[in-house]
Amino acid sequence: MRRRIIVITAVHAPSAHFLPDAYKSLRAQELPEGWEWHWLIQEDGRSEDVAPYVPDDPRVTFTQGRPGGPGTARTLALAVADGEYVKVLDADDQLTPGALARDLAALEGDPTIGWATSRVLDLLPDGSTAGFPGDPDEGPMERGTVLDHWAANDYRAPVHPATLFARRHLVLALGGWMALPASEDTGLLLALASVSRGWFSSEVGLLYRKWPGQATGQATHTDPAERTARMAVVEARARALSYVRWDYPVTD
Structure with a gap:
């Protein structure tokens, strides 16, 4: 039986037209013998606007809610999700060649590592890319270490949560993504990093x-009062996990 990496994509109508580019990047991934990916596309809502962009591929499952x-x-x-690992891929982003294989190698090679992230390049409207300094x-x-850096640097994590790759049972144990209007992926990253070791790949794993339509570019995303509230609950969750010292892997 082949083992699976579950790629999870949340999508809403404005970003649906980017799905073919995400799919193209997923099809280009090469995995070790015995492994395959399964793409779960979950619409945030129920409309008729997303389904036309969902690929006709038995490895793709489309659901709504x-x-x-x-x-x-x-x-x-x-x-x-019916695989051992979960990989995030936002509808408007693209994986780079080899990204899944590198994530998989990191976690398969060390059972004490619960999650992985990688370097990111911004994909600009004109098709060019731009990096930024400060990667570990x-x-x-x-x-x-991720929580310490985040708290000391104006709530900016040293790694990008949009590149998360993690053990599925660990994501489930932490309750999945946080119930926040934004920063829900940062919340999961900090929770994972508070209970387990991670891995950072210096090779670019995501574009x-x-x-203009992305959620993080809207004025509401940077509203000071809401941002303060989001950061407070993200930090409280991560510190609570550190305080109770629930560690992965669990040992007797």
Whole structure:
């Protein structure tokens, strides 16, 4: 029986037309013998606007649900996630060649590592790309280091949550993505990093599309009061996990 990586994509109508580009990047992934991917596309809501962009591929499952934001959509998708690992791929982003194989190698090679992330390039409207300084060195990231960096740098994580690759049972144990209007992926990243070691790949694993309609580009995303509230609950969850010292892997 082949083993599976579950790729989860939350999508709503404005971003649906980017799905073919995401699919093309997924089809280009090469995995080790015995492995395959299964793409779960979860619409945040129920409309007739997304389905036309969903590929006709037996490796793709499309579901819909009540609108609640991308965190809710991704967590709902876990209901039909049937693989050992979960990979995030936003509808408007693209994987780079080899991204899945590198993530898989990191976690298969070290059972103490619960999650992986990678370097990101912004994909600009004109098709060019842009990086940014400050990435950590390639290799393991010890438990608690992501939270420490995030708290000391104006709530900016040292790695990008849009590249998360994690053990499915660990994501489930943490309750999936946070029930927040934004920063739900940062919340999961910090929770994972508070209970387990991670891995950072210095090779580019994701093209992060910048476009006018993206949620992080809207004024509401940077509203000071809401941002303060989001960051407070993200930090509280991560510190609570550190306080109770629930560690992965669990040992007797």
